Amino acid sequence: MSDVCNIGVAVPGHEYEVAIGAGVTGRIGAAAAATGARRVALVTHPQLAQRFPAAVEALAGAGLDVIELFMDEGERAKSWSTVGGFLERCAQAEMHRDDLVVGLGGGVVTDTAGFTAATFLRGVRWMSCPTTVLGAIDAAVGGKTGVNLTAGKNLAGTFWQPSAVFVDTSTFASLPPREVRAGLAEAVKCGWIADPAILDEVASWGTAVDLATLAATEGALTSVVTRGIAVKAAVVARDERESGLRAILNYGHTLGHALETACGYTLSHGEAISVGMVFAAEMSALRGMLDRAAVDRHRDLLAGLGLPVAVPRADLDAAVPLLRRDKKASDDLRFVLLEGPARPVLVDDVDAATIDAALAAVST
Numbered sequence: 001m002s003d004v005c006n007i008g009v010a011v012p013g014h015e016y017e018v019a020i021g022a023g024v025t026g027r028i029g030a031a032a033a034a035t036g037a038r039r040v041a042l043v044t045h046p047q048l049a050q051r052f053p054a055a056v057e058a059l060a061g062a063g064l065d066v067i068e069l070f071m072d073e074g075e076r077a078k079s080w081s082t083v084g085g086f087l088e089r090c091a092q093a094e095m096h097r098d099d100l101v102v103g104l105g106g107g108v109v110t111d112t113a114g115f116t117a118a119t120f121l122r123g124v125r126w127m128s129c130p131t132t133v134l135g136a137i138d139a140a141v142g143g144k145t146g147v148n149l150t151a152g153k154n155l156a157g158t159f160w161q162p163s164a165v166f167v168d169t170s171t172f173a174s175l176p177p178r179e180v181r182a183g184l185a186e187a188v189k190c191g192w193i194a195d196p197a198i199l200d201e202v203a204s205w206g207t208a209v210d211l212a213t214l215a216a217t218e219g220a221l222t223s224v225v226t227r228g229i230a231v232k233a234a235v236v237a238r239d240e241r242e243s244g245l246r247a248i249l250n251y252g253h254t255l256g257h258a259l260e261t262a263c264g265y266t267l268s269h270g271e272a273i274s275v276g277m278v279f280a281a282e283m284s285a286l287r288g289m290l291d292r293a294a295v296d297r298h299r300d301l302l303a304g305l306g307l308p309v310a311v312p313r314a315d316l317d318a319a320v321p322l323l324r325r326d327k328k329a330s331d332d333l334r335f336v337l338l339e340g341p342a343r344p345v346l347v348d349d350v351d352a353a354t355i356d357a358a359l360a361a362v363s364t
């Protein structure tokens with residue numbers, strides 16, 4: 001195994017570590033056995049279980065009884081009925097209070113696994129092995145678990161922190177470029193709100209990044225992913241329940257969520273927040289908080305990753321009425337803006353003219 005980096009997530013009363021490195025999945029057996037669990041419910045997609053057998057091998061090798069809980073791919077499977085089926089299976093397998101749930105997959109899997117753990121027997125421990133860049137940087141850390149409802153994404157869920165996270169960077173090699181891009185949009189967000197070294201590293205990759213090669217190159221994504229996780233860990237440790245600071249993680253997300261919905265999810269989350277970040281940067285500049293060079297840098301970095309920095313006006317027009325319906329926004333329309341790199345501020349008094357001008361700047 002190559003170098004492993006450990007990041008502590010210091011959520012008060014629920015501290016845990018994220019291990020990051022090629023091959024770290026192999027560690028889950030000992031970690032799971034050390035909890036005293038005898039059975040482990042492994043939530044994953046069948047094709048990921050096949051592609052990454054290390055988790056099952058490590059768990060079984062540590063003498064644990066593994067119950068495989070397979071779910072379909074895609075958002076539709078992150079559902080109430082999937083979790084209901086898993087809970088029945090956990091009960092049939094006579095899992096106890098001390099047993100464990102493990103999620104192996106992207107954010108769809110880890111959100112579902114975490115919610116299964118949070119609800120079985122009123123809460124059992126869980127661990128996650130994220131296999132996407134987005135899953136590692138965003139979904140696996142912070143304890144938000146849940147499922148989608150017919151009315152919208154992530155409308156049911158709980159805060160339920162994992163006991164450990166294993167980010168095996170070797171799993172990124174098989175990710176399609178679109179998934180790498182989606183995760184890197186969140187990494188760029190972490191760069192702007194808290195850690196500009198991420199921006200420098202992404203800039204060092206050039207202006208037309210070959211994402212397939214990047215993902216397949218051992219260790220190439222490790223530093224950016226590690227830094228992104230460190231940003232998320234630091235924020236959620238200070239504000240687990242999104243009562244204040246955690247909202248900065250929504251940089252680019254107010255317009256981004258509205259665009260995703262308005263476009264019927266033809267834009268991925270990463271693509272939508274890419275446009276959302278440029279929009280937020282434009283608003284920051286229009287209010288005199290951010291210099292033009294920083295706005296241009298948003299465009300350069302995101303476009304270099306193949307992410308959109310503008311969308312057709314019709315899509316924006318469809319998104320605007322949804323801005324106020326973003327469940328993460330409070331009653332007033334609130335934006336995360338920037339006063340500079342690593343200087344995010346929450347602003348709820350943006351006037352309509354500024355919003356219009358910023359929309360025009362991200363319209364094709």
Ligand SMILES: NC(=O)c1ccc[n+]([C@@H]2O[C@H](COP(=O)([O-])OP(=O)(O)OC[C@H]3O[C@@H](n4cnc5c(N)ncnc54)[C@H](O)[C@@H]3O)[C@@H](O)[C@H]2O)c1
Pocket residue numbers: 045048073074075078105106107108109111131132133134135138139140141142143144145153154171172173174175176179182
């Ligand atoms: N809990 C949180 O704080 C949080 C934060 C951000 C996002 N999310 C959730 O995460 C979900 C999105 O996660 P995602 O972007 O990881 O999508 P995803 O889980 O749907 O994974 C994307 C695709 O990649 C495949 N895949 C996963 N790992 C792979 C690998 N290593 N190689 C090849 N293919 C692989 C999956 O099977 C899937 O088809 C959304 O449901 C979102 O709501 C949660």
